[in-house]
Amino acid sequence: MSCINPSTLMAVSMGYQVGQQQVPAITDKRLWVIESEFANVLQQSRRGGNTLSAALRDCWDGVDLKPATKTFRVHASEPHVCLSGAITPSELLALVRRRDLLNGFVNRFLMVWGERTQVEALPRRAPQARVEALAAEVVDILDFTRSMSEDGGRTVLMTMTDKARHRYASLYQRELNEDLGSTLIDSLLERRAPMLLRLAMVFALTDRTWQIEEEHIDAAMAWVRYATDSVGFVLTGGQQFAITVSGRMGSRPNLRLLSSQGFCVAQRFGGGLLWSSSAGHCR
Structure with a gap:
């Protein structure tokens, strides 16, 4: 889905009219937008x-979307959107203005460096059997x-074990609020803590549990660390940041970070990679 339009998102949520036909609103407010450009x-x-x-x-904040428009009064309540x-x-450095870097827009995205591992x-x-197995697993989750x-509620409260709480508190007091020596980089990584919690929730759900364990916090932290290195690598050209802040990554971000933390980094899937949350769930 490209060329995102806020009014389109809200029209789908609360209903809209095509000619004489009224298209009803949807009750499932979850939306995953894929913008390849x-x-x-x-x-x-x-x-x-x-x-x-x-x-x-x-x-990102999860508040109702109510644009201040006079001609197209629509709104979306309780949206759940992922982009x-x-x-x-x-392109990123050319198009993003410094205001966007500092006003909380860009730091609402988890920035992850990606690259080819081989040339094919x-x-x-x-294999079709592998695709179907993955699809079945997603459906199961x-x-x-x-x-x-099933009782009609839209939200479920997830909890953390005592070990997970202790682990998160320890990371929050230190690494998640670490001063990286750059106002710009610090502003882009200001939401590391909530990012970690959201990732940990996803990892817990993929393990079919409503309780976040310590291993889910550690798996999410591995992603946050990689995102931290990705931001520094992009903004400094892979030199200064990698040397002064992120020695564990060497001269550039690489996929060995997660495996070095004891997690299953990836499984071969055709010509690409399929990520897994923890070593205990690799096959």
């Missing part, structure tokens, strides 16, 4: 009077999450 989002947000940046910030975008470092002229197709909301 994230530069489109940044370009739209630069236009005068565009509300996309503000709408995406509200999506996955892809962009090159050069003719990539092999993933979704069925698990729905099982607690």
Whole structure:
């Protein structure tokens, strides 16, 4: 889904009219937007009077979306939106203004550096049995999450074990609030703590449990550390940040970070990688 429009998101949520036909509103407010050209989002947000940046910030905060418009009065209540975008470092640095870096827009995204692990002229197709097995596992996880909301409730309270709470508190007091020596980099990583909790929740759900364990905190922290190195690598060109702040990554981010923390980093899936949360769930 490209060229995101805030009004479109809200029209789908509360209903809209096509000619004489009224399209009813949806009750499931979850939306996953895939923007393969994230530069489109940044370009739209630069236009005068565009509300996309503000709408995406509200999506992160989980508040109702109510744009101040006179001609198209729509709103979305209790939205749950995830945006996955892809962009090159050069495009990101060229399109993002310093205001966007400091006003809380960019730091609402988990920035992860990605690169090819090999060059394949003719990539092999993933075995259909493997694809179906992965799809079945995803469906099983979704069925698990729905099982607690059969009474009509839309949200379920997740809890942490005592060990998970202690581990998170320890990370919060130190690494999650570490001063990285750059106002710009610090501002982009200001939301490391809530990012970690959201990732830990996802990892717990993939393990079919409503309780966050210490291993889920550690798995999420490995991702946060990689994202921290990714931000520094992109903004400094892979030199200064990697040397002064992130010696564990060497001269550039690499996929060995997660495996060095004792987690199963990836399983081969066709020509790409499939991430797993913990070594105990690798097959």
